[in-house]
Amino acid sequence: MPMFYHFVSKVFSPLLDPGNLLLFGLIVGTVLMWTRFARAGKYLVVLSVAGFLIVALLPIGNWLMVPLENRFAGKPDQILKVDGIIVLGGATQSFLSIARQQPSLNANAERLTAFVTLARQYPAARLVFTGGSSALQGSVVSEADIAEKIFGDLGFDTSRVYFERHARNTWENAGKTLPVINPEQGEVWLLVTSARHMPRAMGVFRKAGWPVQAWPVDYRTAGQFGFGLRFNLRAGLVSLSEGIREWTALVVYRLLDRTNQLFPAS
Secondary structure, X not given: OHHHHHHHHHHHHHHHOHHHHHHHHXXXXXXXXXXXXXXXXXXXXXXXXXXXXXXXXXXXXXXXXXXXXXXXXXXXXXXXXXXXXXXXXXXXXXXXXXXXXXXXXXXXXXXXXXXXXXXXXXXXXXXXXXXXXXXXXXXXXXXXXXXXXXXXXXXXXXXXXXXXXXXXOHHHHHHHHHHHHOOOOOOOEEEEEEXXXXXXXXXXXXXXXXXOEEEEEOOOOOOOOOOOOOOOHHXXXXXXXXXXXXXXXXXXXXXXXXXXXXXXXX
16 A cells, blocks of 8 residues: 555656646647637636746745744754754655766755764764655665765764665655664654655654654745745746645645644644
8 A cells, every 4th residue: 555655646746746737738728729629728828828927926935835844943052962863865866876876966965964963963862864765666776875875975984874775755764764763762863854844754753653853954945925026937836846745745644644733833
């Protein structure tokens, strides 16, 4: 069943991408304009073009992500006792890493840099990286493999880290790590992931029975609902896609009983 859910999420994710939806509407509308449904086609083209313009002009994606990123308070100034630190995968690019034979990172790279910084700040803490391959057909290289290479290249002692190499998503990050680590009651564990992803990640770990403490990084917004006009279609589509994806995932995870709340909070 987990494989089925993973397959469905991979197949249908492109259908929720706003850029794909608007482009599809534009293509279908253009085709219809050459048929007896020309009037409907014209409306569809106009709506699609208007959608592109709105996304390019207004920070809709930021409006979606601000509540996600603000859900958990910023990092505490100081934590005297940290027993462990967990960082979730999602910061590497397996395909490019294999093709180019060198580690390749994506826009979520701050997850890894923050993890190394925390590991050096708390030298006695147990360390965990969890991330396999989300590819449908699997991959000979997991995210953990790439992260281990990056940490080693940075001069970090990778023997301190437990690398979980099989988790394909957030739910499996918790499910495949908890039985191995088996944290004791009262231990303080920090969970490092992108701020917009933190509500879902915290919900999953709480549902698994692991009361971790949020350590959000990789912010994409300034934390306020701005209304500044700009014209940047690419940036608008990227942020809108990320916002829609995360809100959709929150709903789906709750329906599948993978989180303890629809919108977990601190």
